[in-house]
Amino acid sequence: MDFNDSPEEAAYRKKVQDFLKANAAPKEATTASRSRNRPEAEVLVDAKAWQKKKMQNGFAQITWPKEWGGPGGTPMQQVIYGQEESGYDVDGSFFGIGLGMCVPTVMAYADDETCKRFVGPALQGDEIWCQLFSEPAAGSDVAGLITKAVKDGDEWVINGQKVWTSGAHYCDFGIVLVRTDPGVAKHKGLTMFWVDMKDPGIDVRPLHQMSGGSNFNEVYFTDVRVKDTQRLGDVGQGWKVALTTLMNERLAVGQAGGADFKDLIELAKSTELENGPAIKDGAVREKIADWYAKAQGLKYTRYRTVSAMSQGETPGPENSITKVVSASRLQDLTSFAMDLMDMGGIMVNPDDVGYEAAFQEGYMWAPGIRIAGGTDEILRNIIAERVLGMPQDVRVDKGVPFNEIPK
Amino acid sequence: MNFDFSEDQKFLKEQANKFLTEQCETAVFRAVLNDSKKTHSKELWKAIVEMGWTGTTIPEEFGGLGLGYLELCVIAEELGRAIAPVPFSSSVYLATEGLLLAGSQSQKEKYLPRLATGEIIGTLAMAEGPRQPLPKNMDVTFKDGKLSGVKLPVPDGSIADFALVVARTGDGKTENDVGLVLVDLNGDGVTRETVETLDPSRDHARLSFDNAAGELVGGAGEGWSLTRAILDRAAVLIAFEQVGGAEKALEVARDYTMERRAFGRQIATYQAIKHKLADAYIANVLARSNAYYGAWALSTNAPDLAQAAATARISATDAFHYASKECIQVHGGIGYTWEVDCHLYYRRSKLLALTLGGPPVWKNRLVSQLEQSNAA
Numbered sequence: 146m147d148f149n150d151s152p153e154e155a156a157y158r159k160k161v162q163d164f165l166k167a168n169a170a171p172k173e174a175t176t177a178s179r180s181r182n183r184p185e186a187e188v189l190v191d192a193k194a195w196q197k198k199k200m201q202n203g204f205a206q207i208t209w210p211k212e213w214g215g216p217g218g219t220p221m222q223q224v225i226y227g228q229e230e231s232g233y234d235v236d237g238s239f240f241g242i243g244l245g246m247c248v249p250t251v252m253a254y255a256d257d258e259t260c261k262r263f264v265g266p267a268l269q270g271d272e273i274w275c276q277l278f279s280e281p282a283a284g285s286d287v288a289g290l291i292t293k294a295v296k297d298g299d300e301w302v303i304n305g306q307k308v309w310t311s312g313a314h315y316c317d318f319g320i321v322l323v324r325t326d327p328g329v330a331k332h333k334g335l336t337m338f339w340v341d342m343k344d345p346g347i348d349v350r351p352l353h354q355m356s357g358g359s360n361f362n363e364v365y366f367t368d369v370r371v372k373d374t375q376r377l378g379d380v381g382q383g384w385k386v387a388l389t390t391l392m393n394e395r396l397a398v399g400q401a402g403g404a405d406f407k408d409l410i411e412l413a414k415s416t417e418l419e420n421g422p423a424i425k426d427g428a429v430r431e432k433i434a435d436w437y438a439k440a441q442g443l444k445y446t447r448y449r450t451v452s453a454m455s456q457g458e459t460p461g462p463e464n465s466i467t468k469v470v471s472a473s474r475l476q477d478l479t480s481f482a483m484d485l486m487d488m489g490g491i492m493v494n495p496d497d498v499g500y501e502a503a504f505q506e507g508y509m510w511a512p513g514i515r516i517a518g519g520t521d522e523i524l525r526n527i528i529a530e531r532v533l534g535m536p537q538d539v540r541v542d543k544g545v546p547f548n549e550i551p552k
Numbered sequence: 553m554n555f556d557f558s559e560d561q562k563f564l565k566e567q568a569n570k571f572l573t574e575q576c577e578t579a580v581f582r583a584v585l586n587d588s589k590k591t592h593s594k595e596l597w598k599a600i601v602e603m604g605w606t607g608t609t610i611p612e613e614f615g616g617l618g619l620g621y622l623e624l625c626v627i628a629e630e631l632g633r634a635i636a637p638v639p640f641s642s643s644v645y646l647a648t649e650g651l652l653l654a655g656s657q658s659q660k661e662k663y664l665p666r667l668a669t670g671e672i673i674g675t676l677a678m679a680e681g682p683r684q685p686l687p688k689n690m691d692v693t694f695k696d697g698k699l700s701g702v703k704l705p706v707p708d709g710s711i712a713d714f715a716l717v718v719a720r721t722g723d724g725k726t727e728n729d730v731g732l733v734l735v736d737l738n739g740d741g742v743t744r745e746t747v748e749t750l751d752p753s754r755d756h757a758r759l760s761f762d763n764a765a766g767e768l769v770g771g772a773g774e775g776w777s778l779t780r781a782i783l784d785r786a787a788v789l790i791a792f793e794q795v796g797g798a799e800k801a802l803e804v805a806r807d808y809t810m811e812r813r814a815f816g817r818q819i820a821t822y823q824a825i826k827h828k829l830a831d832a833y834i835a836n837v838l839a840r841s842n843a844y845y846g847a848w849a850l851s852t853n854a855p856d857l858a859q860a861a862a863t864a865r866i867s868a869t870d871a872f873h874y875a876s877k878e879c880i881q882v883h884g885g886i887g888y889t890w891e892v893d894c895h896l897y898y899r900r901s902k903l904l905a906l907t908l909g910g911p912p913v914w915k916n917r918l919v920s921q922l923e924q925s926n927a928a
């Protein structure tokens with residue numbers, strides 16, 4: 146066991162630090178990003194430019210092989226880069242779904258020509274991808290979706306509606322999971338395609354989130370014609386393809402970012418309570434200790450995974466805990482910090498409330514992360530069934546042809 | 553960075569697991585539990601000593617194996633998994649560590665070789681009743697080479713041959729008035745009386761000192777910081793025991809839910825059950841990862857050892873508590889009986905949660921560290 150950088154790792158870290166110092170601005174004292182109060186379109190321009198710079202310097206998708214334009218780096222290098230970049234005020238969030246989930250799915254199932262066309266532009270931030278899986282009636286049970294594709298010559302015609310599609314309003318392409326055979330069991334009648342989001346038959350309507358922002362959308366498909374060559378994987382194999390996407394999602398891991406214990410410690414130091422500074426209050430100290438221990442536990446779990454990967458092992462199931470732990474932790478921590486601000490904690494303007502309003506923002510964002518990409522409950526089911534080996538729940542729709550399941 | 557144990561260490565862990573699976577079924581725990589005269593399992597202790605584990609970190613020049621802390625950590629995890637009823641933690645994590653940290657050359661020569669061979673057992677005496685021992689409320693006093701006062705409860709106090717006693721050496725009530733005193737418990741002026749505890753598989757005693765002869769370990773005013781250093785190191789090792797115990801309790805719970813049926817199906821198919829056990833798994837993973845960092849910090853004597861130890865202890869205490877209480881819950885009525893093993897884990901989890909000082913103490917201590925370092 147060795148926690149320090151090896152000489153090679155230290156050299157790599159130095160390279161990363163030099164790159165960041167020369168090209169990005171360090172974060173201010175708090176963990177909040179200064180971009181939060183700027184219009185999305187503006188932030189997106191900066192984010193694309195940053196992605197391009199990363200790509201040109203060999204820091205984009207560090208573990209991707211050279212043939213796809215990545216630097217062919219190691220998982221450990223990815224971790225080192227992430228550690229260093231987290232100290233800088235840059236935004237990579239626009240590319241997470243595309244590069245972390247959609248494009249790897251394309252790379253796994255599309256022909257060479259398609260890959261050549263799409264991988265490069267995605268990697269350098271010119272084109273962004275979205276994931277069109279969830280539907281109004283199919284989220285946790287996404288295999289129950291009803292958007293359909295019907296074959297017409299060497300084309301398919303897609304009709305239906307997707308929902309909660311993050312980033313669809315600025316995305317260029319998407320991967321869409323549709324039903325191609327309603328007469329077989331629900332998992333067996335699905336097929337995956339890639340689509341051009343500029344298609345006139347695709348109508349993207351931003352949804353108003355409870356946080357006030359609009360990051361996700363409804364996406365309507367009306368007679369959208371796609372070529373059979375846009376199919377990813379075999380007809381009827383869409384579920385298997387979707388699992389590739391979702392597996393990548395679990396690797397990309399949903400670490401809920403935002404206000405953290407550092408901010409909480411600062412807040413507690415500067416907050417005067419009836420009996421003295423909040424940081425001296427036993428209840429406050431206990432909470433800080435618990436949240437710190439959870440954060441460290443997640444961090445070291447990630448390091449254990451990376452160590453295993455460096456030794457050629459496939460990552461274990463430990464990672465499935467990240468989102469469950471970090472999302473609730475963010476929600477509880479931010480709520481508690483606002484409690485400390487007392488009556489003033491309800492204010493959301495950074496000028497009024499300080500800390501870039503990171504606690505208020507985290508509080509309003511956390512409920513979304515507890516749902517996105519697999520709810521807390523579904524993730525616990527997965528841990529129980531796939532990790533602990535407990536039996537599946539009773540499934541009343543098991544083996545029943547999709548069009549005979551009561552809806 | 554390589555955040556994993558080496559092949560050799562993993563092999564050692566496997567060996568320890570195999571050994572304890574054979575030698576330390578829960579019947580061994582019960583034999584001590586059910587007989588109030590038994591302080592520990594003598595047979596198991598003898599076998600452990602023969603394996604050389606008591607000398608793991610003792611340098612070869614003092615008759616030990618001269619291995620590192622990572623080796624001791626993997627052994628600790630297996631002892632925790634087996635909820636072994638032996639004085640290992642007192643003798644090895646506390647007494648041996650105390651002497652390695654601050655013992656004089658002659659103290660080391662006198663005690664370490666016999667600790668390694670298991671000829672003698674040592675312990676650390678700190679508590680003075682049902683309250684947190686602090687420099688301002690400790691009554692046991694060491695003056696002119698003589699120790700007086702009462703320590704209660706002292707782990708393995710009925711069987712230990714010597715104790716490192718945290719005692720007042722100065723006239724004031726500050727940390728600088730505390731010393732660590734080595735006392736021969738078989739000598740004059742020492743009375744011991746076994747006390748009943750929640751986990752009778754591990755011995756605890758009331759030690760009354762009446763002008764008992766003692767000698768300082770470290771300087772007269774260094775006792776408090778020295779004790780903290782011993783506790784930090786022991787916290788990492790106990791965290792491994794807790795992780796082992798928590799994982800075992802989760803396995804016991806999981807296995808039972810797969811067997812037991814209610815309303816026509818395995819109770820393991822019910823989500824209320826699954827989610828409980830998923831939460832236990834989550835807590836266990838966090839605890840294991842924090843324990844690993846603690847192990848590294850211990851093995852390298854890292855500057856943030858105190859922080860790492862507190863973090864590991866907080867997570868591990870949490871994990872074992874949760875797994876052991878929900879292990880009873882998923883068993884239903886049978887889980888509340890003496891005959892089923894659930895309560896053994898529940899008992900041990902509370903003992904380990906309190907033995908080096910309870911969660912509030914460690915959480916407070918962790919935040920003090922964070923305040924200083926302004927968070928890592």
Ligand SMILES: Cc1cc2nc3c(=O)[nH]c(=O)nc-3n(C[C@H](O)[C@H](O)[C@H](O)COP(=O)(O)OP(=O)(O)OC[C@H]3O[C@@H](n4cnc5c(N)ncnc54)[C@H](O)[C@@H]3O)c2cc1C
Binds near residue numbers: 516523
């Ligand atoms: C911020 C955000 C971004 C998102 N981005 C995308 C995206 O880019 N692309 C995309 O395809 N989707 C996206 N989603 C959708 C997301 O994947 C779904 O919302 C999620 O899977 C839950 O599905 P649902 O909303 O239909 O809720 P439901 O499935 O109806 O769930 C309702 C409640 O029932 C519980 N529940 C359901 N089934 C079970 C079960 N078997 N056991 C126990 N409890 C159960 C759930 O846990 C939840 O509490 C996003 C969602 C959010 C909030």
